[in-house]
Amino acid sequence: MKRLWQLAEEEHKGLKLSIFLAVTGVLLGMLPYFGVSKIVYGLFAGNKDFSFYLPWCFLILIGYCLKPIFYAKALAESHKATFSVLRNVRIMLLEKLPRMPLGTIIDTHSGDLKTTIVDQVEKMERPLAHLLPEMTANILGPVSIFIYLLILDWRMALLSLVSIPAGMFFMSLIMKDYAEDYSKSVASNTEMNKAIVEYVGGIEVIKTFNQGEKSYGKFTDKVIANASFYYHWMKKCQIPVSLSKNISPTTLITVLPVGWLMFINGSLEMSTFITTIILSFGIAGPLLAAINFVDALAQTGTTVGRIDEVLNGTEQVHRRKRVHFKNHDIAIRNLHFSYESGEEVIKGIDMEIQERSLNAFVGASGSGKSTIAKLIAGFWDVEQGEISIGGVNLLNIPLEQLYNLVSFVSQDIFLFNDTIMENIRMGKPSASDEEVIEIAKASGCHDFIMSLEHGYQTKVGSGGNHLSGGEKQRITIARAMIKDAPIIILDEATAYIDPENEQVLQNAINKLIQGKTIIMIAHRLSTITNADQIYLIDHGKLVASGNHEELLKENKLYQAMWEAHIGGKEVA
Numbered sequence: 042m043k044r045l046w047q048l049a050e051e052e053h054k055g056l057k058l059s060i061f062l063a064v065t066g067v068l069l070g071m072l073p074y075f076g077v078s079k080i081v082y083g084l085f086a087g088n089k090d091f092s093f094y095l096p097w098c099f100l101i102l103i104g105y106c107l108k109p110i111f112y113a114k115a116l117a118e119s120h121k122a123t124f125s126v127l128r129n130v131r132i133m134l135l136e137k138l139p140r141m142p143l144g145t146i147i148d149t150h151s152g153d154l155k156t157t158i159v160d161q162v163e164k165m166e167r168p169l170a171h172l173l174p175e176m177t178a179n180i181l182g183p184v185s186i187f188i189y190l191l192i193l194d195w196r197m198a199l200l201s202l203v204s205i206p207a208g209m210f211f212m213s214l215i216m217k218d219y220a221e222d223y224s225k226s227v228a229s230n231t232e233m234n235k236a237i238v239e240y241v242g243g244i245e246v247i248k249t250f251n252q253g254e255k256s257y258g259k260f261t262d263k264v265i266a267n268a269s270f271y272y273h274w275m276k277k278c279q280i281p282v283s284l285s286k287n288i289s290p291t292t293l294i295t296v297l298p299v300g301w302l303m304f305i306n307g308s309l310e311m312s313t314f315i316t317t318i319i320l321s322f323g324i325a326g327p328l329l330a331a332i333n334f335v336d337a338l339a340q341t342g343t344t345v346g347r348i349d350e351v352l353n354g355t356e357q358v359h360r361r362k363r364v365h366f367k368n369h370d371i372a373i374r375n376l377h378f379s380y381e382s383g384e385e386v387i388k389g390i391d392m393e394i395q396e397r398s399l400n401a402f403v404g405a406s407g408s409g410k411s412t413i414a415k416l417i418a419g420f421w422d423v424e425q426g427e428i429s430i431g432g433v434n435l436l437n438i439p440l441e442q443l444y445n446l447v448s449f450v451s452q453d454i455f456l457f458n459d460t461i462m463e464n465i466r467m468g469k470p471s472a473s474d475e476e477v478i479e480i481a482k483a484s485g486c487h488d489f490i491m492s493l494e495h496g497y498q499t500k501v502g503s504g505g506n507h508l509s510g511g512e513k514q515r516i517t518i519a520r521a522m523i524k525d526a527p528i529i530i531l532d533e534a535t536a537y538i539d540p541e542n543e544q545v546l547q548n549a550i551n552k553l554i555q556g557k558t559i560i561m562i563a564h565r566l567s568t569i570t571n572a573d574q575i576y577l578i579d580h581g582k583l584v585a586s587g588n589h590e591e592l593l594k595e596n597k598l599y600q601a602m603w604e605a606h607i608g609g610k611e612v613a
């Protein structure tokens with residue numbers, strides 16, 4: 042709750058006001074109990090004077106009228122403040138994402154992030170908008186009655202409380218495991234969310250490969266596991282909750298018989314007896330209402346924990362001051378790198394890449410080519426060794442400047458569900474329509490775009506799925522071209538292309554890379570034979586470098602790879 046209160050810092054004023062209004066409302070709600078006890082006492086005493094009853098009736102009326110007004114105002118204030126807090130926390134989370142290593146975000150399942158940013162933030166509504174004002178008020182109200190009863194007769198005050206700890210005992214039986222159970226329920230929801238996101242995202246593959254039932258089974262398993270978890274959890278809670286809710290309000294079990302004995306012994310006055318009977322009703326009701334929020338209290342730890350996991354996630358700490366580069370040479374020194382799984386995948390690499398040269402990383406699958414390229418593009422920060430551009434350590438280059446410096450074009454194409462015009466313009470937000478069209482012509486996109494019904498205003502669909510793989514690829518090339526970064530990394534950028542489109546795309550790439558520092562990662566060695574330098578990576582180490590002819594002459598591994606490639610082509 043303390044951390045939740047910190048997260049709600051900007052709205053403390055509104056939340057405090059709502060607590061004040063709710064407490065006042067509950068205190069006003071106590072007035073009828075006082076009024077009724079006075080009236081009942083008057084009736085017992087045989088008082089027939091109407092003027093005695095009138096002020097108490099008036100007090101009861103005030104209590105009944107003002108309580109709902111204060112209650113409604115308290116909830117209006119708390120909701121106003123809470124929805125601002127939810128908005129602020131969601132903005133904080135979304136602003137955090139770009140500061141986290143790009144690679145970490147790509148590696149995090151989108152279902153996971155969705156659960157935190159949407160569902161868990163939503164869960165803050167109950168503790169902030171309801172628990173804070175209502176639970177506080179529902180506890181303070183009975184506490185003030187109890188103090189009043191203590192002043193009247195401490196024995197009766199204590200008697201009026203006996204049933205409450207008995208009821209609470211049953212509640213405590215489930216509360217001791219509640220936080221853990223709730224945390225498990227969130228994990229189960231996340232698993233189900235992930236399965237849904239994966240199922241919907243992969244529906245094309247599932248249908249194409251006729252995997253419907255199998256994958257559907259995987260998805261339904263998660264749904265069944267989720268339902269089963271909730272069923273057993275609720276079953277476990279049912280009896281203690283019922284006992285607690287039924288035992289707590291039975292204050293009369295002790296107040297009536299013991300009070301009666303004290304009354305006939307002459308140690309308790311009739312007026313105190315009647316007041317205690319009636320006010321004891323006013324203790325249990327609000328306390329029971331307060332109990333309803335105990336689960337929200339236990340959930341808060343998990344909710345805030347999930348939010349903090351993202352907010353406290355590692356950030357890329359780069360210098361903020363823009364730097365000047367004398368050239369765009371890339372130097373890698375003694376580079377080591379491990380993913381979170383711990384195993385070292387890059388094991389001490391040194392490399393000098395000249396500016397305006399065409400370079401290629403080749404090697405077996407899993408040898409570490411993409412990892413090196415992503416480290417150059419700043420997906421993760423280097424912790425051991427150093428990468429520098431133009432003599433400046435990457436860590437000293439502001440991230441924004443680094444992202445402008447390097448274009449990373451990969452086979453994982455992402456297009457926003459927007460028009461083609463806007464998807465290309467994303468590479469340079471200030472570009473005019475004419476500039477976008479000019480670039481589209483240069484990248485070989487213009488003709489296919491014009492053949493679409495709405496031309497450049499065609500919406501590409503979610504993830505660009507209204508376009509073919511080759512078309513999407515050319516749009517990403519156009520996006521990279523308009524960005525005009527001096528360093529371009531092409532990670533299997535031609536992977537999905539068919540032979541017909543290959544020439545168009547190759548022409549586009551040739552235009553894209555003119556005058557730039559290029560790093561290409563390609564499995565098809567024939568596409569990189571003209572590279573100035575080819576770096577052969579094996580098991581996270583640089584085992585050879587040189588141009589195609591040199592490597593073919595000097596390196597056995599490269600010869601083997603080349604022969605395999607040529608052989609494969611012949612077979613094909």
Ligand SMILES: Nc1ncnc2c1ncn2[C@@H]1O[C@H](COP(=O)(O)OP(=O)(O)OP(=O)(O)O)[C@@H](O)[C@H]1O
Nearest residue numbers: 148380381382386405406407408409410411412413
């Ligand atoms: N995000 C990641 N988290 C954990 N391990 C990873 C991650 N990405 C890659 N790896 C592991 O790091 C090693 C190097 O992977 P990398 O993708 O750099 O190889 P690669 O040579 O580019 O492979 P490919 O040619 O198949 O794309 C592999 O063992 C891979 O399993």
